[in-house]
Amino acid sequence: xxxxxxxxxxxxxxxxxxxxxxxxxxxxxxxxxxxxxxxxxxxxxxxxxxxxxxxxxxxxxxxxxxxxxxxxxxxxxxxxxxxxxxxxxxxxxxxxxxxxxxxxxxxxxxxxx
Amino acid sequence: xxxxxxxxxxxxxxxxxxxxxxxxxxxxxxxxxxxxxxxxxxxxxxxxxxxxxxxxxxxxxxxxxxxxxxxxxxxxxxxxxxxxxxxxxxxxxxxxxxxxxxxxxxxxx
Numbered sequence: 549x550x551x552x553x554x555x556x557x558x559x560x561x562x563x564x565x566x567x568x569x570x571x572x573x574x575x576x577x578x579x580x581x582x583x584x585x586x587x588x589x590x591x592x593x594x595x596x597x598x599x600x601x602x603x604x605x606x607x608x609x610x611x612x613x614x615x616x617x618x619x620x621x622x623x624x625x626x627x628x629x630x631x632x633x634x635x636x637x638x639x640x641x642x643x644x645x646x647x648x649x650x651x652x653x654x655x656x657x658x659x660x661x
Numbered sequence: 662x663x664x665x666x667x668x669x670x671x672x673x674x675x676x677x678x679x680x681x682x683x684x685x686x687x688x689x690x691x692x693x694x695x696x697x698x699x700x701x702x703x704x705x706x707x708x709x710x711x712x713x714x715x716x717x718x719x720x721x722x723x724x725x726x727x728x729x730x731x732x733x734x735x736x737x738x739x740x741x742x743x744x745x746x747x748x749x750x751x752x753x754x755x756x757x758x759x760x761x762x763x764x765x766x767x768x769x770x
């Protein structure tokens with residue numbers, strides 16, 4: 549199993565550009581989520597999904613969109629990049645929200661200039 | 662806002678000294694998880710605590726869940742250089758995981 553994969557590993561965007569961060573898992577997990585990690589802020593939940601076709605907002609959803617058309621994939625879209633979105637983005641998955649460990653992808657380091 | 666607070670933010674210890682990080686939630690948690698993130702890496706699951714007052718051990722690591730299920734601690738006995746990294750707690754009072762701000766541990770050989 550590849551586990552949780554994320555692409556790209558690094559990305560530089562100009563303000564106003566849009567892009568999609570890809571996330572895929574091959575463990576048949578129902579629960580998937582996106583976090584951003586900033587120094588001193590820990591991991592903050594952006595959006596999450598409890599299954600295909602179901603998504604919901606986390607703690608910091610503004611400026612991001614998600615969709616979940618399949619169990620395996622959970623892409624994160626930045627609509628119009630801003631310097632405040634410079635961060636490291638982690639995708640994670642687990643069997644469910646209820647008492648199961650989360651498996652994290654390797655992360656995407658995004659810089660917005 | 663942040664519902665799970667963690668202290669201290671940074672800790673430097675000499676190799677062989679003990680280390681403790683504390684996690685406090687503003688709400689009662691159904692369970693709490695602990696993760697470790699090595700520098701440049703991604704968070705990796707360590708353990709989950711579910712019961713009030715629960716204590717679990719993994720070799721030199723001891724994890725506790727408070728009686729009120731609002732706080733937790735991770736204690737490392739006799740730190741080693743391999744313990745370097747950031748330790749996060751995470752709780753799920755509802756359908757979302759809330760991560761603590763993390764404690765960054767530096768071990769001086």
